[in-house]
Amino acid sequence: MSSGAVASDELHIAMFPFFAFGHINSFIQLSNKLVLYGVRISFLSAPGNIPRTKSSLLDSPKIQIIPLSIPPVEGLPPGLDSTSEMTPAMAETLKKALDLMHPQIKTLLSQLKPRLVVFDFVQSWVPRIASELGIKSLFFSTFSAVSDAYIDKRKQESHDFMKSPIGFPCTSLVSVKRYEAENFLYVFKSSDGSPSVYSRVSEAIKGCNAVIMKTFNELERPYVDYLRSQFQKPVLLSGPLVPEPPSGMLEERWAKWLDQFPSKSVVYCSCGSENFLSDDQIQELTLGLELTGQPFFLVLNFPNDVVDKDAKLAEVLPQGFLERVKDRGIVHAGWVQQQLILAHDSVGCYMCHSGFSSVVEAFMNDLQLVLFPIKGDQFLNAKFIAGDMKAGIEVNRRDADGYFGREDVNVAVRTAMGDIHKDAYISIRENHRKWREFLMNKEMQTKFIAHLVVELKTLA
Numbered sequence: 001m002s003s004g005a006v007a008s009d010e011l012h013i014a015m016f017p018f019f020a021f022g023h024i025n026s027f028i029q030l031s032n033k034l035v036l037y038g039v040r041i042s043f044l045s046a047p048g049n050i051p052r053t054k055s056s057l058l059d060s061p062k063i064q065i066i067p068l069s070i071p072p073v074e075g076l077p078p079g080l081d082s083t084s085e086m087t088p089a090m091a092e093t094l095k096k097a098l099d100l101m102h103p104q105i106k107t108l109l110s111q112l113k114p115r116l117v118v119f120d121f122v123q124s125w126v127p128r129i130a131s132e133l134g135i136k137s138l139f140f141s142t143f144s145a146v147s148d149a150y151i152d153k154r155k156q157e158s159h160d161f162m163k164s165p166i167g168f169p170c171t172s173l174v175s176v177k178r179y180e181a182e183n184f185l186y187v188f189k190s191s192d193g194s195p196s197v198y199s200r201v202s203e204a205i206k207g208c209n210a211v212i213m214k215t216f217n218e219l220e221r222p223y224v225d226y227l228r229s230q231f232q233k234p235v236l237l238s239g240p241l242v243p244e245p246p247s248g249m250l251e252e253r254w255a256k257w258l259d260q261f262p263s264k265s266v267v268y269c270s271c272g273s274e275n276f277l278s279d280d281q282i283q284e285l286t287l288g289l290e291l292t293g294q295p296f297f298l299v300l301n302f303p304n305d306v307v308d309k310d311a312k313l314a315e316v317l318p319q320g321f322l323e324r325v326k327d328r329g330i331v332h333a334g335w336v337q338q339q340l341i342l343a344h345d346s347v348g349c350y351m352c353h354s355g356f357s358s359v360v361e362a363f364m365n366d367l368q369l370v371l372f373p374i375k376g377d378q379f380l381n382a383k384f385i386a387g388d389m390k391a392g393i394e395v396n397r398r399d400a401d402g403y404f405g406r407e408d409v410n411v412a413v414r415t416a417m418g419d420i421h422k423d424a425y426i427s428i429r430e431n432h433r434k435w436r437e438f439l440m441n442k443e444m445q446t447k448f449i450a451h452l453v454v455e456l457k458t459l460a
């Protein structure tokens with residue numbers, strides 16, 4: 001069959017993630033798995049995100065990237081195409097810009113003619129236009145099932161979030177800290193006419209033909225069963241979408257720096273592509289990493305309104321800090337090749353925000369997880385990993401405001417590295433090893449995707 005011809009039974013799927021790399025990445029991993037089963041993918045992307053997206057998508061004639069244009073909206077500087085470059089306020093405005101893409105997307109879908117469109121919570125209007133075109137729509141939740149379940153069917157008071165809801169599965173997750181419950185109220189916030197996260201997710205679930213969740217029963221069955229009882233519609237499971245081992249080479253400067261340290265001795269610390277720490281948090285985090293005595297590679301992000309990121313870094317780092325740690329510590333502001341850093345033999349501990357893709361990448365490697373969630377789903381992911389999976393250690397946080405001090409960082413990292421609290425270290429390490437073995441089992445991964453493809457073809 002020539003590359004232009006389309007087999008009648010070929011399944012063509014349009015992928016339309018929200019313009020945040022925590023979401024884009026999950027859509028990329030889903031696309032890469034599906035294309036290996038002959039599925040044709042049209043990946044809708046804002047122009048500025050195409051280079052990173054292209055570098056992670058499989059180089060296959062079955063995948064085409066479709067560039068979109070983001071309509072101009074006041075408060076959204078032109079040329080910014082992902083939340084990793086935006087302030088939180090701009091990220092909210094980006095949602096409004098996405099809502100204005102309704103006609104563009106409808107025209108595109110009518111031209112592409114996919115049998116299915118997989119969309120994100122922000123674009124909760126997709127089911128309407130898809131059904132007008134005879135296209136089935138699937139809401140792909142890039143969050144963990146535990147986080148979707150905990151947030152589900154809630155009232156708009158923080159005390160309501162303190163405890164798990166009635167009917168919630170009986171697991172280690174029975175309550176959250178006050179500051180976490182207060183943070184969850186964000187899902188109800190609607191800024192100048194843009195619908196709240198809560199209403200977008202509710203509309204997405206109500207309107208779609210099925211929900212896809214990036215998980216599997218062996219990991220999150222209680223939460224998946226709970227959501228199935230709430231959603232009352234097909235919930236398809238993709239499995240963990242473990243990425244293929246990263247291709248390419250780690251940047252020379254980072255490879256050379258990491259090579260100088262013994263195996264599993266370095267702490268890699270990152271807050272993900274969408275989180276920005278306060279100056280005080282940066283002080284305590286850096287002084288805590290210094291106290292551990294371990295070599296460390298710290299990556300920090302600043303929103304795009306911080307023009308000179310290196311100057312900002314110099315301003316917020318503790319006095320004399322860089323001089324004191326010059327032989328064993330690096331602090332970098334900006335994007336790094338995270339998967340290649342995690343795969344480096346010198347890295348033995350990953351201290352992270354508990355983002356779901358980043359955690360899956362941690363389980364691809366032999367390292368220990370230290371969890372310091374920053375917002376939303378990350379709080380629940382951290383509790384799930386430390387509580388249900390017992391495969392990581394959370395940094396101790398103050399109940400009222402989530403404050404963590406340098407000693408909290410020091411204790412968590414040294415426990416994860418086996419310096420102190422040996423019993424906890426041994427059990428966490430063993431559980432991490434078991435889950436890694438399971439997640440890296442090719443047969444299991446194949447089973448998840450093969451089953452998903454059958455379900456998608458049945459739905460289409």
Ligand SMILES: C[C@@H]1O[C@H](OP(=O)(O)OP(=O)(O)OC[C@H]2O[C@@H](n3ccc(=O)[nH]c3=O)[C@H](O)[C@@H]2O)[C@H](O)[C@H](O)[C@H]1O
Pocket residue numbers: 021022023025142143271272273274299334335336337338339354355356357358359361375376377378
């Ligand atoms: C659903 C979303 O998941 C997010 O976490 P996640 O780990 O998936 O995303 P990132 O850490 O941004 O990372 C997303 C992807 O970018 C990669 N990366 C990131 C930073 C970097 O410097 N270099 C990289 O290569 C990383 O390896 C991962 O593959 C958050 O919880 C968010 O709250 C939630 O809405």
